[in-house]
Amino acid sequence: MIIPEQPKIASFPENSKVWVYQSDREFSLEEQDYISEKLHSFISGWESHGRKLTGTFEIRFNRFIIIAVDESISDASGCSIDKSVVIIREIATHTGTNLLDRSLVAYKNASSPIHIIKFNEVSAAVKQGLITQETLIYNNTITCLQELIKNWELPAKSSWVSRFFNN
Structure with a gap:
């Protein structure tokens, strides 16, 4: 079709x-x-x-x-x-995919594919260096197109993940 x-x-x-x-x-x-x-x-x-x-x-x-x-x-x-x-x-x-699990977090480093982890694994991923301050975090809680354009893909340091970094 x-x-x-x-x-x-x-x-x-x-x-x-x-x-x-x-x-x-x-x-x-x-x-x-x-x-x-x-x-x-x-x-x-x-x-x-x-x-x-x-x-x-x-x-x-x-x-x-x-x-x-x-x-x-x-x-x-x-x-x-x-x-x-x-x-x-x-x-x-x-x-056969999971499309409604809001506990999954998507992230991407510069040359890597997109990775998916559980919300409760984010802190450990930061400690292991899998997620750095420049890692892109996908914010799937956005609700309007303006947010999609400006806040869907954010560096971890500018997202909710920032709380896991030592300042």
């Missing part, structure tokens, strides 16, 4: 609502095709209280699914957000 081109998230207003779902491993090309088809179908019919939502998605670094809604057109409601989580759960089940 040929999937029509989605609008780029970057073309949405900076106050657009954003959700980031992180996989515990990289997606294969086949899985990315499945995810794109599933999300395109979902977003093209996504509604909130009978009003069409203007949304889009991206898969970044073969690991993150980012969904955005332009709320200047129509707000996403609790029910419409719940429906998006149902789709994410279906994707997770189909791909």
